[in-house]
Amino acid sequence: MINSLEDRAQCEISLTVNGERKTVLAFPLERLLDVLRRQLRLTGTKEGCGEGECGSCSVLMDGTLVNSCLVPILQAEGASIVTIEGLAAGKRLHILQEAFLECGGAQCGICTPGMILAAVHLLSKKSEAALEQIQDGLSGNLCRCTGYVQIFEAVAKAACGTTTSSS
Amino acid sequence: MTIDPMNDHRIVGTAVPRKEGREKVTGKATYVDDMLLPGMLYGATVRSQIPRGRIRRITFDPGIAWNEFVIVSAEDIPGKNCIALIGDDQPCLASAVVNHPEEPVLLLAHPDRYALRKAVDAVLIEYDSLPAVLTIEESERCSEIIWGGDNTFKTYRIEKGDVDGAWAKADYIVEGEYSTGAQEQLYIENNGMIAAFDAQRGITVWGSLQCPYYVHKALMTLCNLPAEKVRVVQMETGGAFGGKEDYPSMIAGHAALLAIKSGRPVKIVYDRAEDMAATTKRHPSRTRHRTAVSKDGKILGGEIEFTIDGGAYATLSSVVLSRGAIHAGGPYYWPNVRIVAKAVATNVPPHGAFRGFGAPQSLFAMERHMDRIAHVVGLSPIGIRRRNFLKPGETTTTEQTVREPIDLGKLLDRAISLSEYHSKRERFSSENQIGTTRKGMGMAAFLHGAGFTGSGERYLSSVVGVEGCADGSVRVLVSSTEFGQGTKTVLSQIAAETLGLRYEDVTLAQPDTTQVPNSGPTVASRTVMVVGKLVESAARGIRQTLTLSGSLGDSYSADEFRAACRSHVAAHGPLRSWAQYEPPPDIFWDDQTYRGEAYAAYSWAVYIAEVAVDLTTYGVSVRDFVALQEVGRVLHPVLAIGQIAGGVAQGIGFALFERVVWQKGRMLNSQMTNYIMPTSSDLPPIRVFFEELGNVHGAFGAKGIGELPMDGPAPAILNAVEDALGVPFDSIPLLPEDIFDAITARALQNESDIVSGVR
Numbered sequence: 004m005i006n007s008l009e010d011r012a013q014c015e016i017s018l019t020v021n022g023e024r025k026t027v028l029a030f031p032l033e034r035l036l037d038v039l040r041r042q043l044r045l046t047g048t049k050e051g052c053g054e055g056e057c058g059s060c061s062v063l064m065d066g067t068l069v070n071s072c073l074v075p076i077l078q079a080e081g082a083s084i085v086t087i088e089g090l091a092a093g094k095r096l097h098i099l100q101e102a103f104l105e106c107g108g109a110q111c112g113i114c115t116p117g118m119i120l121a122a123v124h125l126l127s128k129k130s131e132a133a134l135e136q137i138q139d140g141l142s143g144n145l146c147r148c149t150g151y152v153q154i155f156e157a158v159a160k161a162a163c164g165t166t167t168s169s170s
Numbered sequence: 171m172t173i174d175p176m177n178d179h180r181i182v183g184t185a186v187p188r189k190e191g192r193e194k195v196t197g198k199a200t201y202v203d204d205m206l207l208p209g210m211l212y213g214a215t216v217r218s219q220i221p222r223g224r225i226r227r228i229t230f231d232p233g234i235a236w237n238e239f240v241i242v243s244a245e246d247i248p249g250k251n252c253i254a255l256i257g258d259d260q261p262c263l264a265s266a267v268v269n270h271p272e273e274p275v276l277l278l279a280h281p282d283r284y285a286l287r288k289a290v291d292a293v294l295i296e297y298d299s300l301p302a303v304l305t306i307e308e309s310e311r312c313s314e315i316i317w318g319g320d321n322t323f324k325t326y327r328i329e330k331g332d333v334d335g336a337w338a339k340a341d342y343i344v345e346g347e348y349s350t351g352a353q354e355q356l357y358i359e360n361n362g363m364i365a366a367f368d369a370q371r372g373i374t375v376w377g378s379l380q381c382p383y384y385v386h387k388a389l390m391t392l393c394n395l396p397a398e399k400v401r402v403v404q405m406e407t408g409g410a411f412g413g414k415e416d417y418p419s420m421i422a423g424h425a426a427l428l429a430i431k432s433g434r435p436v437k438i439v440y441d442r443a444e445d446m447a448a449t450t451k452r453h454p455s456r457t458r459h460r461t462a463v464s465k466d467g468k469i470l471g472g473e474i475e476f477t478i479d480g481g482a483y484a485t486l487s488s489v490v491l492s493r494g495a496i497h498a499g500g501p502y503y504w505p506n507v508r509i510v511a512k513a514v515a516t517n518v519p520p521h522g523a524f525r526g527f528g529a530p531q532s533l534f535a536m537e538r539h540m541d542r543i544a545h546v547v548g549l550s551p552i553g554i555r556r557r558n559f560l561k562p563g564e565t566t567t568t569e570q571t572v573r574e575p576i577d578l579g580k581l582l583d584r585a586i587s588l589s590e591y592h593s594k595r596e597r598f599s600s601e602n603q604i605g606t607t608r609k610g611m612g613m614a615a616f617l618h619g620a621g622f623t624g625s626g627e628r629y630l631s632s633v634v635g636v637e638g639c640a641d642g643s644v645r646v647l648v649s650s651t652e653f654g655q656g657t658k659t660v661l662s663q664i665a666a667e668t669l670g671l672r673y674e675d676v677t678l679a680q681p682d683t684t685q686v687p688n689s690g691p692t693v694a695s696r697t698v699m700v701v702g703k704l705v706e707s708a709a710r711g712i713r714q715t716l717t718l719s720g721s722l723g724d725s726y727s728a729d730e731f732r733a734a735c736r737s738h739v740a741a742h743g744p745l746r747s748w749a750q751y752e753p754p755p756d757i758f759w760d761d762q763t764y765r766g767e768a769y770a771a772y773s774w775a776v777y778i779a780e781v782a783v784d785l786t787t788y789g790v791s792v793r794d795f796v797a798l799q800e801v802g803r804v805l806h807p808v809l810a811i812g813q814i815a816g817g818v819a820q821g822i823g824f825a826l827f828e829r830v831v832w833q834k835g836r837m838l839n840s841q842m843t844n845y846i847m848p849t850s851s852d853l854p855p856i857r858v859f860f861e862e863l864g865n866v867h868g869a870f871g872a873k874g875i876g877e878l879p880m881d882g883p884a885p886a887i888l889n890a891v892e893d894a895l896g897v898p899f900d901s902i903p904l905l906p907e908d909i910f911d912a913i914t915a916r917a918l919q920n921e922s923d924i925v926s927g928v929r
Contacts, residue, residue: 046204047197049408051358052442056842059358087197100195104187107808110816111654112194113359113408119195142851145842147356147409148654150819151850152858153812 018079020045021089029076036060036071038079039086047087047116051145058144061117062086068124068143087116090123099123099161108157110148118144122158132162182667182870185808189658189678190406202362202378202405207435210364211240212283213428214438216276216293217448218268221302221517221835222316225266225275231292239289240432242277247427249394253419253485254387259317260483260520262392262423268297269316270482270519271836272448274420279428279436302517304835306456306479309514316482317515323480324488324513326495328567328764331506336471340462344543348459348535349901350884352479352830352837353452353823355524356847357653359408361417361449362439365425372399373426378407379418381691382649386683388419393426404681407653411820412523414653415693416485417449446840450522451830453478453490453513457498457535462506467549467557471506474498476532480513481520487513490521492623493694494528496768497881499567500536501578501617502558507567518835523693525820526880529618537614537885538900541892551889552591555582555615568768575863578615581776581798585613588859589778589796595893602894606785609793612890613778614882619769620874621696624759627770631751633687634704636665637679638712638745642732644669644676647746648689650701651681655876656809657697663805664702664869668709671728687748695874698805699771702869704749711747754867770867773874775799777818777882780854781890788906788913790826790891792854799878800861803871810875815856817879823847825884829903 017026020043027042039045039062048071051059055070062071063085090097099122102108109115118141125132125140132140137158138151146154193199230236244251244265251265252258264275275295280286303309309321317323337343363377372395379385382402389400402422407414421438428436440448461472476498480487495511544554559578565571586592591611598609621627635647646665652658662676669676679686689701712735716722721734739745759766780794797814804810827846831838839845864871884902892898897912 040204045197046200049201049359050203051360052842054442054841054843057358087195091196096192096195103195104191107185107188107812109188109191109194110656110812111357111359111409112190112199112406113201113357115194116197138850142849145358145847145849147358147411147820147847148816149812150815150817150856151853152815152856153808154850 016076016080018081019083021085031077032075034072035074035076035079038076039071045086045088049113049116051113056145057114058121059114059117061120061144063120063124066127068121085120087119090119097123098164099157102157102161106157106160107153108149114144114146118146118154122161125158126162130162132158134159179667179870181663181673182805183803185806186659186663186673188656189662190652199406201359201408202364202376203439205364205376205405207364207366210435210437211279211281211428211432212286213277213279213425213436214286214290215274215424216278216290216295218264218271218273218275218295220268220297220299221271221304222269223267223297223299225264225268225295226298227296228276229294231294234289234292238280240279240428242427242431246431247392248430249392252391253423254391255384255416255419255485256488257484260485262420270517271834272519274424277424277428279432302835304516304518304832306454306477306514309516316517321515322512323484323515324491326492326511326764328495328507328509330504330567330569331471333471333473333506333508336462336506339470341465342463342546344461344463344539344546346459346539346542346900348457348538350455350531350534351903352454352521353524353828354446354830354845355411355413355451357409357411357413360440360442360445361414361421362437363418363421363425364435364437365422365429366435367426367429367433372401373429374401374403375422375425376403376405377418377422378414379404380410380414380651380653380693382651382681382683383688384416384691385419385422389422389426392423393430400683402683404651407651410653411525412527412693413450415523415691417522442842443840446845447837448519450520452524453480453487453521453528453531455494455531457532459535459539461539461543463543463547465547467547467554469502469504469558472504474507474509476509476511478513478528478531479516479518479521481516481518483520485520486522490523490528492528494532496568496619496623497529497617498532498536500533500540501560501615501774503560503564504567509567518832525817526877527694529877530821530824530880530884533616533881534884534902537616538888541889542898551613552582552586559615566768569765570767574771574865576774576800578774581774581800581861582615585776585778585796585798588798588857589780589794591778594780608783608785608894609781610890610892610894611778611780612886612888612893613776614886614889615776616881617772617774618695618874618878618881620699620771620773621769622694624766624768625761627700627751628753630690632690632701632704633748633750634689634701634708635687635746635748636705636708636712638735638739640736640739642736644671644712646676646678646705647686648678648701648705649681649683649686650689650697651692655813656806657692659809660698660805661702661705664705665709667870668706669713669731670726671731675728675732695876695878698872699868699874700751702872703867704751706869708747708749711749712745715745715747771802771865771873773799773801773878775878775882777886779883779886779890781887781894783891783894783909788909790904790909792822792887795854795856795883796859797856797879797882798859798861800863801875801878802865802868802873803862804860805870805872810860811858813875814858814879818856818883819848819853821880821883822853822887825887825902826904829905
């Protein structure tokens with residue numbers, strides 16, 4: 004697939020990223036991940052495996068959690084994308100970012116942006132999440148550092164709105 | 171406020187926010203692949219496809235515009251063609267022969283990374299194949315000699331008491347053979363490096379790495395440059411677990427060679443498949459136990475033969491072997507023991523460091539063997555351990571006297587109670603009679619030595635600096651790296667505590683060999699205990715300077731300290747204090763006989779696993795996991811729990827999930843889709859508990875913590891599987907197909923026994 008990437012001409016793609024309208028020139032099969040990282044320099048979205056297994060490149064696309072390594076940019080035409088850079092409001096962190104900080108949900112940090120977006124997506128569907136739902140909701144995002152325990156704690160804490168900053 | 175760091179802890183022991191946490195949760199933390207330099211090229215590696223052979227010819231497919239590429243071969247190396255580490259047998263680029271699949275042969279660079287991929291595939295290497303050695307057993311047979319005179323990188327022999335005299339006194343002699351497979355570290359950030367060269371300043375590399383000064387040494391040798399013309403900078407590093415201890419020197423070397431030849435910065439970032447197939451993994455191992463036991467379950471003596479597969483080059487195998495050998499006897503008293511350890515060569519990519527560093531392998535064997543002894547003697551797993559636990563005043567296998575006031579029996583009691591071991595086993599004995607699930611409980615007791623082995627810390631002679639800055643804040647200068655485990659946070663806590671400052675008043679300098687001294691590699695569970703102690707002592711030096719110069723009284727506030735520091739720097743220039751490791755006076759170690767104080771301190775643990783085996787799928791799930799340990803003083807409760815839970819998860823992967831599939835020395839399943847690590851749905855609640863006895867050698871009483879949790883899960887889980895099924899398994903990873911095979915074989919055996927009985 005990569006080899007055939009440049010077989011077609013580049014095209015103009017318009018999309019909204021973190022609330023801003025963007026127009027990029029890209030090969031139709033270029034990965035959303037690469038457009039975000041290389042063209043838009045939003046490097047908070049990470050590549051872990053390049054095949055949709057690890058979830059490090061997770062972003063929200065029209066409210067749905069996607070692996071941006073599996074999304075050809077053509078498919079993102081007109082879409083609204085939220086990356087980790089779009090979560091905090093200025094200096095004020097999103098409640099999940101606060102919770103990850105407080106509970107030790109981030110160790111090496113490489114899975115963290117994707118993991119937080121997966122958690123945002125999970126809590127956008129269910130504001131109260133039991134442990135099994137959290138485990139299930141995050142099972143597409145691999146973390147090698149934490150054993151997930153403190154990530155679950157962070158999500159549970161954010162779900163009931165009890166981080167220090169928000170209480 | 172009066173500062174008495176030993177009694178008045180304001181910061182140590184509390185859950186201060188992770189230093190770089192905000193950058194990590196906002197996506198602003200900069201990893202090597204996030205970095206761009208003007209005019210940068212991308213680099214790629216052409217690798218061998220076969221395990222062993224002579225390179226006959228290399229041809230370049232004429233369909234590629236090769237003039238656009240920078241091409242580097244072994245001939246372009248300005249210095250010595252090796253990755254200097256302990257030895258120098260591993261080439262940076264193979265020239266005449268290849269000794270393992272995925273061995274680097276050529277390097278390519280190009281401005282377009284897509285073009286690069288096609289080009290790598292368009293290089294054809296032809297070989298005259300040589301017979302390959304692919305397993306420990308093949309290596310031992312020596313029908314092909316692939317390394318040195320006998321395919322052996324290193325042997326150790328630990329001998330205590332009179333083993334040969336023990337057999338005669340034994341009521342039982344219990345034998346067992348245990349094996350563990352290769353395991354991929356699987357940090358989520360793949361390896362990567364950027365190199366830039368100019369004739370004046372020399373070579374600079376930025377990368378994902380654990381040990382800046384390892385890379386520094388390797389580049390000096392490879393590029394034939396003096397120390398001051400090699401600069402190594404660690405970027406934010408997305409997990410390492412030992413996997414970024416030695417191989418980053420290889421990648422840095424490759425990027426450097428391409429940068430030197432092209433005159434442009436070069437970035438090499440591996441994709442997952444390349445990272446998994448080409449870089450190091452945990453050493454596969456085989457351990458044989460033969461143990462003399464009395465009828466009441468006392469170990470009288472034994473022989474332990476511990477062998478690891480080092481792969482094609484020596485790299486770190488001798489050190490992994492050493493740690494594995496020293497831990498092979500577990501936390502037990504052996505009046506007589508002989509441990510024979512050997513690292514052998516095979517034609518597979520060199521195996522390397524992975525959390526635990528040999529100890530998870532030999533302790534897996536020890537703890538499975540304890541359950542085997544218990545069965546033979548007719549004791550419970552608890553009884554056999556309790557009878558043989560090391561006690562203060564007794565000696566380890568290397569004849570180190572246990573001076574720590576550890577009470578392993580008490581630790582075991584607490585773990586039993588926390589896990590509800592007895593009531594659960596009772597419940598399972600009736601539940602297991604019906605249905606298709608079989609449940610069981612299993613335990614492992616173990617220890618892990620902190621810091622470098624034996625004389626290692628003395629040779630390292632680490633140096634740490636603490637700097638009072640112009641704004642009055644304090645900066646810790648160490649080459650110790652952060653890769654998730656919390657180095658920055660804990661070393662800042664230690665400095666702040668020592669100086670009576672706020673946590674926010676202290677930062678860590680970015681590890682950069684032009685800015686920080688060599689505080690040793692970030693490995694061996696040594697950062698908090700050994701480097702932390704040096705930070706404490708260097709910080710004291712700063713306070714002393716300010717006190718002696720009269721700008722600071724005996725009692726001061728953080729703001730007063732900052733003011734004193736500011737005016738001192740303004741008046742006298744940089745305020746720096748250094749501390750260098752000095753071995754404790756009571757440490758004795760003999761490298762020749764492998765006797766003495768192997769480690770300044772040990773951490774101790776008892777882990778208990780509850781498993782359920784599904785008889786329909788043969789899948790094992792871990793239902794509950796209690797991890798109880800004594801790690802000295804816990805300096806940061808949240809980070810400490812994170813270390814243990816994360817290590818246990820990797821241990822569960824080691825035991826039940828992660829199998830490297832080999833074909834002719836190559837990893838076939840080099841993808842996350844077919845090399846399976848535990849997801850959030852696969853893990854039990856991991857319940858973490860601490861005992862805190864303190865430790866005189868570590869900063870504020872801390873001992874090592876990072877590697878310990880890797881040692882216990884696998885044997886605890888396999889002991890639990892045997893408890894559930896009544897079938898012993900002695901090899902990991904243990905996958906459903908292995909259980910299916912064993913149970914089916916057993917059923918067939920029973921059937922044929924019945925049939926032959928009838929006849």
